[in-house]
Amino acid sequence: MVQTERMVDVIRGPICESWHSGFAVVTNAAGEVVEGWGDLDHVILPRSAVKMMQALPLVASGAADRAGLDDSQLAFACASHNGDPVHVAKARAWLETLGLGEDDLICGVQKPMGDKARHDMLRAGETPCRVHNNCSGKHCGFLTLSQDLKADGDYVNPDHPVQVAIREAIEAVTGEASLGYGIDGCSAPNYAATVRGLGRGLAYFAAARADGDAMARAAVRLREAMMAHPVLVAGEGRACTDLMRAAGGKAAIKTGAEGVFTAILPDQGLGVAVKIADGATRASECAIAALLVKLGVLDGNDPVVKKRLNPEVPNFAGIITGEIRPYAGFPA
Template sequence: MSEARSGSSVIPDDAPVAALRRGELVESVHRGRYAVVDPGGAVIDSLGDPAGYVHMRSSAKPFQALPLVFSGAADAFGFTDEEIAVACASHNGEPRHLAAVRSILRRVGLSERDLQNGFHPPMHAPSAARLLKTGEGPRAIHGNCSGKHAAMLAVCIHAGWDPAGYRDPGGPLQGLILRTVETVCGVEPGGVKLAGDGCGVPVFALPLKGMALGFARLAAGGFEGFPDDLSEALLRVRDAMRTHPYMIAGTGRLDTKLMEGTALIAKSGAEAVFAAANTEEPHWGVALKVSDGAGRALAPAAVGALARQGVRVPRGFSTSPVTDLRGETVGETVPLL
């Protein structure tokens, strides 16, 4: 563990994971760390400090969606697998994404006004342009987390909890989600640290190897000793993500392309966090964090980590082109793993 400190936090050891090359020179280097873990918790491969804490950010969404299934809400309201998938999404705000979120809300008797995730324009540029042409501003449903928030509202309605308080870190829903993350990711009670995510709900920090473990168990559909309802929820969320990869991100996005072209489940997060897992035998999960949070380094670093496990990634993500103001390629970000 490095002795470098920021405030009261020890900065975990890391190493070069990606570099920007311009001409004949390496212009910039991005550092990071990753861990590959099997469902029993054995570390198969790692770089840097796998025990250092990392905020899961949106990589936590598949676990935040689990109560939607094991609470019985998904069956009670008749949610489709596509709707379960959008509950795990950082979606582009394309029409199919919005339709699925609206369907969740309609099934539980709520509306867009009940979403508390904030707003931003659709991440899909053509969808953002169409919205702009209508003269309307972005609303909460266009936010990439709206599926997650709609699912949280659904759990509250099913359980009889006040939906207005679904974001409360001390409320019953967020407490249930926290306990679920602890269980699936193998963290002792009290071992997950909480902060605020960009969409207004708690974000979870845990050891990087714990995040990889959670994804390994998601891919395996549970682990020995898990309650039946939790294992069934893991299987259903996993299968929804695999069956509807477009709903997890959307056009041109890394997570969607990986799931379309491999046997992986995958979920990226803000500040250059990435997690994936192999749904075929042998099951394993990988979690990666680019230390400086640079999005341009995420796909090359992820591709490098996956290649070490023998995964052949679809073309177009192994490097990230760097263009000038005329759109001409002048460099590229490449993996160093």
């Protein structure tokens, strides 16, 4: 049986009616585990929580500079965005500079994740397209690297030079040989890692210096771009954006599907990773907030932080019936 740790409780009245368990790790600049919860050698798919790692070859190869990308585009390459107008405009403008169109994206069509953008689209009688996909920024980055490599347009093929470069970059920063992959929601391969390896990869980003080698310099640029443009990484009302703003430049924070959350803490040289075993976002947001409060990056009394750390549970009449909160023993 896989060893997990209880992390988040769901309270109704005086009763804990549900709880979530999972895995978490805090890793230092030397790649050592500072604290861990659950089986750290358990293999997971980190999903979109490692988009900054998937963007490493784009920057480290020099392709980003040759294409004239700015920091806002580097942040967008790491995004799981709402599909708001600001995100759609960014994707379309990027594709135009490449001489490409929406049909060149292989991410698939997705309705905007943001409520306002989705409702506005319905009212206008419009239909979603590929630029609305939350991964369109990542795919613009893939296309940029593919053009630079003079490779074909099937950039999500695991044997394509873009994906080979990504796999090699992830192996380098996690310190692990490839553990296989699953095909993500956007059709790109998502390379597996142990919880320990994921933490090590995030700590690499945290410890990277601007006077390091090409990979380290790329890590610095990507983490700084994320922190400088939090709205492009997710969108208004999203946990990544809200928590990065609350951290005030002390953390680059990224969510992933199925209960994954990651954080890069440059000032402390720490990487933080969370994986909730049942995939619940409500639990992963609470757990990452709790860890970042413990590490001094977030203020637990900040209303934006409390919204994720201790969200209230209302009923249909608006009566507060309980709350979601970190388990009493997490993080110790």
